[in-house]
Amino acid sequence: MAYRIRRAPVLSLLAISLGMASPATAQQVATADYVPEAVRGEAFGLSIRHIMQGPELVGEPPTDIRWSDDGDRVYFRWRPGGEGLEERELYRVRADGSGLERVPEPELETAALISGAGEMSRDGGRKLVAYDGDLYLIEREGLGVRRLTETRDGEAQPTWTPGEDAVLYRSGLNLFRLDLESGAVRQITDIRMGTPPSDEEAEGHRAFLEAQQEELFEYIRRQKARDAEEEARNEARTAGEPEPLYLGNGERLQEMSPSPNGAWVLVSAVRPASDAQRTMVPFWVTESGYTEPREVRTKVGDEPGSARLGLVETATGEVSWLEADPDILTATGVGGDRVDEAASSGRESGSGDDAGDVRKWSVGVRGWNDAGSHALLYHRSDDDTEWVLSVLDAATGAVEILARHRDDAWVGGPCGFGCVGWFPDRNTVYYVSESTGYAHVYRVDSDGSDRRALTSGEWEVLDLELSPDRDRFFVTTNEGSPFDQHIGWLSFDGERTYLTAGPGRYAGTLSPDGERIAVVHDIANHPPELYLAEVDDLADAAEDAGDAAPEAQVATMAEAMVRVTRSPVDGWAAFPWIHPEIVRFPARDGMAVPARIYRPRDVGGTPNGAAVIFVHGAGYLHNVHNYWSSYYREYMFHHLLAAQGYTVLDIDYRGSAGYGSEWRTAIYRFMGGQDLTDQEDGARWLVANEGIDPDRIGIYGGSYGGFITLMALTTGDQLFKSGAALRSVTDWAHYNDGYTSNILNDPQEDREAYVRSSPIYHVENFRPDQHMLILHGMVDTNVHFSDVVRYAQRLIELGKENWEFAVYPVENHGFVEPSSWTDEYRRIFELFERTISEPGCTDAGGLCPVPGR
Numbered sequence: 001m002a003y004r005i006r007r008a009p010v011l012s013l014l015a016i017s018l019g020m021a022s023p024a025t026a027q028q029v030a031t032a033d034y035v036p037e038a039v040r041g042e043a044f045g046l047s048i049r050h051i052m053q054g055p056e057l058v059g060e061p062p063t064d065i066r067w068s069d070d071g072d073r074v075y076f077r078w079r080p081g082g083e084g085l086e087e088r089e090l091y092r093v094r095a096d097g098s099g100l101e102r103v104p105e106p107e108l109e110t111a112a113l114i115s116g117a118g119e120m121s122r123d124g125g126r127k128l129v130a131y132d133g134d135l136y137l138i139e140r141e142g143l144g145v146r147r148l149t150e151t152r153d154g155e156a157q158p159t160w161t162p163g164e165d166a167v168l169y170r171s172g173l174n175l176f177r178l179d180l181e182s183g184a185v186r187q188i189t190d191i192r193m194g195t196p197p198s199d200e201e202a203e204g205h206r207a208f209l210e211a212q213q214e215e216l217f218e219y220i221r222r223q224k225a226r227d228a229e230e231e232a233r234n235e236a237r238t239a240g241e242p243e244p245l246y247l248g249n250g251e252r253l254q255e256m257s258p259s260p261n262g263a264w265v266l267v268s269a270v271r272p273a274s275d276a277q278r279t280m281v282p283f284w285v286t287e288s289g290y291t292e293p294r295e296v297r298t299k300v301g302d303e304p305g306s307a308r309l310g311l312v313e314t315a316t317g318e319v320s321w322l323e324a325d326p327d328i329l330t331a332t333g334v335g336g337d338r339v340d341e342a343a344s345s346g347r348e349s350g351s352g353d354d355a356g357d358v359r360k361w362s363v364g365v366r367g368w369n370d371a372g373s374h375a376l377l378y379h380r381s382d383d384d385t386e387w388v389l390s391v392l393d394a395a396t397g398a399v400e401i402l403a404r405h406r407d408d409a410w411v412g413g414p415c416g417f418g419c420v421g422w423f424p425d426r427n428t429v430y431y432v433s434e435s436t437g438y439a440h441v442y443r444v445d446s447d448g449s450d451r452r453a454l455t456s457g458e459w460e461v462l463d464l465e466l467s468p469d470r471d472r473f474f475v476t477t478n479e480g481s482p483f484d485q486h487i488g489w490l491s492f493d494g495e496r497t498y499l500t501a502g503p504g505r506y507a508g509t510l511s512p513d514g515e516r517i518a519v520v521h522d523i524a525n526h527p528p529e530l531y532l533a534e535v536d537d538l539a540d541a542a543e544d545a546g547d548a549a550p551e552a553q554v555a556t557m558a559e560a561m562v563r564v565t566r567s568p569v570d571g572w573a574a575f576p577w578i579h580p581e582i583v584r585f586p587a588r589d590g591m592a593v594p595a596r597i598y599r600p601r602d603v604g605g606t607p608n609g610a611a612v613i614f615v616h617g618a619g620y621l622h623n624v625h626n627y628w629s630s631y632y633r634e635y636m637f638h639h640l641l642a643a644q645g646y647t648v649l650d651i652d653y654r655g656s657a658g659y660g661s662e663w664r665t666a667i668y669r670f671m672g673g674q675d676l677t678d679q680e681d682g683a684r685w686l687v688a689n690e691g692i693d694p695d696r697i698g699i700y701g702g703s704y705g706g707f708i709t710l711m712a713l714t715t716g717d718q719l720f721k722s723g724a725a726l727r728s729v730t731d732w733a734h735y736n737d738g739y740t741s742n743i744l745n746d747p748q749e750d751r752e753a754y755v756r757s758s759p760i761y762h763v764e765n766f767r768p769d770q771h772m773l774i775l776h777g778m779v780d781t782n783v784h785f786s787d788v789v790r791y792a793q794r795l796i797e798l799g800k801e802n803w804e805f806a807v808y809p810v811e812n813h814g815f816v817e818p819s820s821w822t823d824e825y826r827r828i829f830e831l832f833e834r835t836i837s838e839p840g841c842t843d844a845g846g847l848c849p850v851p852g853r
Contacts, residue, residue: 043571043574044057044569044571044572044574044575046575046636046639046640046643047640048637048640048822048825048826048829049818049822051633051636051637051640051825052633052818052821052822052825053818054632054633054818054821055079055081056081056082056084056569056818057081057082057568057569057572058081058527058567058568058569058572058632059078059079059080059081059082059527059567059568060078060079060087060088060567061078061520061522061527061528061529061567061628062076062077062078062091062520062528062529062530062564062565063076063077063078063088064076064077065509065518065520065530066115066116066117066509067115067509067510067511067512067516067518068092068114068115068143069114069115069127069138069140069143069512070114070140070141070142070143070512071095071511071512071513071516072094072095073092073093073094073095073115074092074093074095074509074518074530074532074564075090075091075092075103075111075115076090076091076092076093076518076530077089077090077091078091078530078565078567079567080565080566080567081567081568081569081572082569089102089103090102090103090108090111091103092111093530093532093564095511095516095532096532096562097532097562097563097564100564100565109131109132110145112131113129113131113136113138113145114138114143114145116129116131117129118130118138118158119158119159119160121160121164122160122164124140124468124469124512124513125139125140125141126138126139126140126164127140128158128159128160128167129158130155130156130157130158130169133151133152133153133154133155133156134147134148134149134150134151134155135147135148135149135155135158135167135169135178136148137167137180140512148167148178148180149169149178151171153171153172154171154172155169155170155171155176156169156170156171157169157170157256159258159260160260161177161260161261161262162260162261162372165179165180165181166178166179166180167180168188168258168260168262170256173189173191173192173193173247173253174187174188174189174190174191175187175188175189175256175258175262175265175314176188177262188242188258188262188265188314189242189245189265189312189314189317190241190242190243190244190245190317191244191245191246191247191253191267191312192244192245192246192247193246193247193251194246194247194249195246195248195249196244196246241317242313242314242315242316242317242318243316243317243318244317245267245310245312245317245319247269248269248271250271250272250274251269251270251271252269252270252271253267253268253269254268254269254270254307255267255268255364255365256268257365257367257368257375258314258368259368259372259373259375259394260368260370260371260372261372262314262372263313263314263315263372263394264311264312264313264314264372264375264394265311265312265314266309266310266311266312266365266375267309267310267312267319268307268308268309268310268364268365269307269308269310270305270306270307271305271306271307272305273302273303273304273305273306274303275303276298276302276303276304276305277298277299277302278295278296278297278298279295279296279297279298279299279734279784279786280293280294280295280296281293281294281296281779281780281781281784281785282294282778282779283779284778284779284809284810285809285810294781296781296784297736297781298736298737299733299734299735299736299737300732300733300734300735300736300737300740300741300744300746300747301733301737301741301746301747301748301749302737304382304737307324307362307363308321308322308324309321309322309324309363309364309365309377310322311375311392311394311397320397322363322377322392324360324361324362324363324379325359325360325361325379326361326363326377326379326388326390326399326401326404329363329379329390329399330390330399330400330401333396333397333398333399359381359382359383360381360382361379361380361381361382362379362380362382363377363378363379363380364377364378365377365378366378366389366417366420366421367421367422368422369422369426369427369446370422370424370425371427372394373393373394373395374391374392374393374394374427374446375391375392375394376389376390376391376392376420376421376422376429377389377390377391377392377399378417378420380411383745384410384411384741384742385406385407385408385409385410385411386404386405386406386407386411387404387405387411387417388401388403388404389401389402389403389404389420389429389431390402391429391446400446400447400448401448402429402431402444402446402448402451403431403433403442403444403451405433405434405435407434407661407665408668409665409668409669409743410665410668410742410743411434412434412620412661412664412742413432413434413439413460413661413664414439414460414461414462414463414657414658415432415439415460415461415462415463415464416432417431417432419431419432419441419461419463419464420432421466423443423492424466424470424471427445427446427447428443428444428445428446428450429443429444429445429446430442430443430454430464430473431444432461432464434660434661436453436456437458437660437661437662438457438458438459438460438660438661439460439461439462440453440454440455440456440457440460440461441453441454441455441461441464441473441475441490441494442454443492452494453494454490454492454493454494455477455490455494455496457479458660459477459478459479459480459482460477460478460658460660461475461476461477462476462477462478462485463475463476464476464490467489467510467514468510468511468512468513468514469514471492472489472490472491472492473489473490473491473492474487474488474489474490474508474510475487475488475489475490475496476506476507476508478658479496479498481626482594482622482625482658482659483503483582483594483624483625483626484502484503484504484505484625484626484627485504485505485506485507485625485627486498486499486500486501486506487499487500487506487507487508487519488500488542497539498539498542499517499535499538499539499542500519500521500538500542500557501541501542501545501546501553501556501557502545502550502553502554502556502557503523503524503550503553503554503626503627504521504522504523504524504554504626504627505521505522505523505528505625505626505627505628506519506520506521507519507520507521507528508520510535514535515534515535515536516532516533516534516535517532517533517534517535517538518530518531518532519531519532519533519538519561521557521561522627522628523554523579523626523627523628524579524580524625524626524627524628524629525577525578525579526568526573526577526628527567527568527628527632528567528627528628529563529564529565529566529567530563530564530565531561531562531563531564532561532562532564533560533561533562534560537560538557538560538561540560541556541557541559541560542557544556545557576603577635577636577639578598578602578603578639579626580596580597580598580602580638580650581596581597581599581602582594582595582596582597582624582625582626583595583596583597585681585682585685585689586681586685587674587677587678587681588677588681589674591654593651593652593653593654593678593681593682594624594651594652594659595624595649595650595651595652595682596623596624596649596650597647597648597649597650597690598638598639598641598642598647598648598649598650599642599647599690600642600643600644600645600646600647602642603639603642603643604643605642605643605644605645606645607645607647607691608644608645608646608837608838609645609691609692609693609696609839610645610646610647610692610693610696610697610698610832610836610837611646611647611648611649611683611686611690611692611696611697611698612638612641612646612647612648612649612697612698612699612700612832612836613648613649613650613651613679613682613683613697613698613699613700613720614631614634614638614648614649614650614651614699614700614701614705615651615653615679615699615700615701615704615705615706615708615709616631616650616652616656616701616704616705617631617701617702617703617704617705617706618703618704619655619656619667619671619675619704619739619743620655620656620657620664621656621657621704622652622656622657622658623650623652623656624650624651624652624656625658633821633825634650637825637828637829638650640829641829641832644833644837645837646832646837647686647690647692649682649683649686651678651679651682653674653675653676653678653679653708654666654667654674654675654678655667655671655674655675667743668743669743669744669745669750669752669753669757670753670756670757671707671732671743671744671757672707672708672711672715672716672756672757672759673756673757675708676708676711676712676715676716677716677717679699679708679712680712680716680717680719683697683719683720684719693839694719695721695839696721696836696837696839697719697720697721697836698720698721698722698723698724698831698832698835698836699712699713699720699722699723699724700723700724700725700726700828701725701726702726702727702728703726703727703728703729703782703783703813704729705726706725706726706727706728706729707725707728707729707730707759709723709724709725709728710723710725710728710730710759710772710791711759711762713766713770713772714759714762714763714764714765714766715759715762715765718765718767718770720770721769721770721771721835721836722770722771722772722773722831722832722835722836723770723771723772723773724773724775724827724828724831725772725773725774725775726775726776726824727775727776727777727780727782727783727813728759728774728776728783728787728788728791729758729759729783729787730758730759730760730787730788730790730791731754731758731759731760731787731790731791732744732747732754732757732758733747733754733758734784734786734787734790735783736782744757759791760790760791760794763791763794763795763798763800764798766795766798766800766803768801768802769802770802771802771803771831771834771835772802772803772804773803773804773806773827773828773831774788774791774792774803774804774805774806775806775807775808775824775827775828776788776806776807776808777807777808777810777811777812777813777815777820778807778808778809778810778811779809779810779811779812780811780812780813781812781813782812782813783813785807788805792805804827804831806823806824806827808820808823808824
C-alpha cells in the first residue's frame with residue numbers, strides 16, 4: 001500500500017509571489033541609509049547595507065538532500081535567515097512534513113550513516129557506506145548499522161561482489177575483499193610505489209669482484225647459501241599470489257575501478273609536470289601579523305602532468321597499459337604492456353583545426369557492466385575538441401568505439417560525462433551528447449549496434465540518473481522553455497513523463513522506494529525551499545496543470561506538495577519583490593538575445609532616462625530565467641537602482657548556458673567578441689524601446705562580468721559612459737588552464753586569441769569622458785589580485801584618468817564579509833549616480849548630485 005502524506009492547509013510562496021508585485025513605497029527605498037540587521041518580523045528597508053547582509057536576510061537554500069534508509073525522514077543542510085548561523089547545518093524532517101529540527105550534535109554520525117550515499121544491494125535492502133575512513137553496512141529496514149572496519153588506514157569505495165556475500169574496497173594503493181560472514185580480509189592487488197628490485201647480473205669488473213669474494217671466503221659462500229634458501233622459502237610461500245605492480249617514481253594512484261567480480265581492476269596513475277610553476281597569493285591580514293604567501297594554481301599553457309590507465313588481472317597481477325588515443329587502442333586492443341607516456345590533459349597543437357595536428361589524449365573509466373566483463377572508457381583530446389566513448393572487453397583486450405563527438409570550438413555542455421553509464425543487467429550504454437547542438441540522451445549496445453536517440457529537440461537534458469528501482473531514468477530538463485527546469489521520468493525507450501509543470505526550477509530527490517520525493521523549488525522572486533510530495537500526486541498535478549496559465553500551474557503544483565522550509569526573514573518575504581520580465585532583443589547577427597529587465601515603474605520609481613547593464617559571471621552560466629538567481633544580492637540591488645530611476649538589463653549573452661552548443665561556443669578564440677556585442681545591442685535596444693539616453697548607460701559585473709565591463713570600456717563600440725569591474729580577469733594568459741584553454745587554446749600557440757580577448761592589451765582606448773571603477777579582493781585565489789595590479793600599472797603608464805581602484809584585504813574571489821559587500825556596492829551605486837544619473841553629468845569637479853546622501 002502506498003504511503004500517503006497527510007496535508008495541512010498551505011499558503012505557498014508560489015501562489016503569492018509569481019505575478020507582478022505591487023510597487024515599493026518611498027519608505028521601503030532608502031538608497032544607502034543604514035538599516036539595522038534583519039531579524040524575523042522586522043520590516044525590510046531597501047538599502048545597500050541591508051541588501052548586502054545576504055544570507056542573514058534570505059538564508060542559504062536546502063542542499064545535500066538525503067532520505068533515511070527506511071524512508072521515514074529527510075535530512076538536508078540548510079541555513080535559515082535571521083538565526084546568526086555562519087554556515088549550513090544538518091536538519092531533518094519527517095516524511096509527512098512534520099517535526100522539522102536541527103540534528104543534535106550526538107546524532108550527527110548516525111544521521112550521516114543512515115542518510116549518506118552508498119552502494120545498494122540488488123534488492124535495495126542493504127547499503128554499503130564509507131564514512132570517516134571506515135566501512136559500514138546499513139540494514140535499511142530497521143536502520144541496523146554494522147561497522148565493518150575500524151582502522152587508521154582509511155577504507156573507501158566499497159562495492160558489492162556479484163553474490164553480495166563480500167565487499168570489495170580500496171585502502172591505500174590496493175584493493176581488498178572482505179567476507180561478510182567470516183570477516184576475513186584478502187588483498188586483491190599488490191600495487192607499490194617506487195622501482196622494483198633489480199635482478200640484473202653483475203658484469204665486467206663487478207662480476208669479477210663478486211666471483212673473487214665467493215672463491216676466497218667461506219663466510220661469503222655460507223651467506224649466499226642462506227640467502228638462496230630464504231628466497232626459495234619466500235617463493236613457495238607466495239606461490240599463486242599476484243605479481244606486484246610498481247608505480248614509477250613521482251607517480252601516484254588516482255583512480256581504481258574494480259570489476260564487480262574483482263577479476264579485473266582499472267588503475268589510473270598520474271605524474272605531475274616536473275617544471276610546472278604554481279602562482280603565489282599573499283594573505284595580508286593574518287593571525288601571525290606576517291604576510292603569508294600561499295601557492296595556488298598554475299597558469300594556462302603551463303606544462304601539464306601526464307596520466308596512464310592500466311588493466312590489472314588480479315589473479316596474476318599482470319598489467320596492460322592502455323593507449324589513451326582511442327584510434328590506436330581500437331586498432332591494437334590492450335596491446336600487452338604498451339605504455340602511453342603522452343597521455344595528458346595538455347594541448348600541443350594550437351586550435352586543433354588542422355587534421356594533421358598531433359593530438360594527445362586522456363582516458364578515464366566510466367564504470368563496469370553488471371557482469372564485470374566490459375568497462376566503459378571515456379577519452380578526451382588534449383585540444384578539447386573531441387571526446388570518444390569506448391568499451392573494453394577485459395578478457396580479450398578488444399575495444400569498440402561506441403560514440404564520438406567533435407566540435408571545432410570545444411566539447412562540453414550540461415550533464416556531460418556524469419551522465420553516462422550502463423543499463424542494468426544489459427551490455428548497453430547510455431550517454432549524453434551535444435551532437436545535434438543540444439544535450440540529449442542516447443543508447444547503444446556494447447558492440448556498437450542499435451544506436452538511437454532517446455530524446456531530441458531544441459532543449460537540453462541537464463541531469464540524468466537511474467531511478468531507485470533501476471527500470472527508468474530520473475531526469476532534469478529545460479524542455480518547453482530555457483527559462484524553467486523540470487523533473488520527470490524517461491523510459492529506456494525514450495518516453496517522457498514530467499512530475500512538475502509551470503514556471504520556476506524543480507530539483508528532486510527520490511525516497512528509497514521511489515514512491516515519495518523531496519523537491520527543492522524556487523522562482524524568480526523567492527529563494528529555493530524544500531517541499532515533500534508523493535510521486536503519483538506530483539505527476540497528477542503536473543498533468544492537471546497542463547497548458548494552464550502560469551498562476552494556475554503554480555497553484556496546482558502547490559496543492560500537491562507540503563512546504564518544509566521558510567528561508568528568508570519575515571520582513572524580506574513581505575517585501576514586494578518583482579518577477580522580472582524576460583525580453584528578447586535582436587542582436588546584430590539576427591539572433592534573439594534573452595534578458596531580464598527591471599523597469600523603474602515596476603518598483604514605484606520614476607524613470608531618469610539612464611540605464612545599467614549587468615553582466616553575469618562564469619561565462620558559461622544561466623542567469624535569465626524564472627527562478628532564483630545565484631546573483632541574489634544583485635537582484636535586490638537592481639530593485640534599488642530601478643527605484644532610483646535606472647532601467648536595468650541583465651543579459652544571457654553568447655557563451656551563457658541553457659541554449660545549446662552554438663550559443664555556448666560562439667566566444668571561441670574571441671572572448672569580448674559576440675559576448676560583448678550582445679551587451680552593446682542590448683544597450684541600443686534600451687535606447688530604441690525604453691526611452692534611454694544613449695549617453696547615459698553604465699555597465700557592471702563580476703569575474704567574467706568584470707572582464708566584459710573592462711572590454712566594454714576599451715573595445716567595440718564603447719557605448720558605455722561608466723563601468724564597475726569586480727574581481728575581473730584582465731589577462732587570460734594568467735588564468736587557469738581548465739577553463740581558458742577550452743576557449744582560447746594555449747597562449748604560446750594562439751597569441752592572437754589572447755591579445756584580442758585580454759583587456760590589458762586595450763587600455764589605451766579608455767577615453768577621457770569615460771569612468772572606470774575596479775574592485776578586487778586581495779586574497780583572490782581564482783582571479784589573482786595581480787591581474788588588476790598589472791592592469792592598474794598600464795593605466796598609470798598611459799596617463800589615464802577617471803579610474804578608481806578599491807581593494808578588499810580579506811576577501812577571496814567570492815566575497816563573504818557583509819562590510820566588504822556594502823562598501824563595494826556603495827561605490828558602484830555612487831559611480832552611476834555621479835556619471836549617468838542626470839543628462840550631461842560627467843562628474844567634472846565632482847559636481848554631480850548623489851541623491852539620498
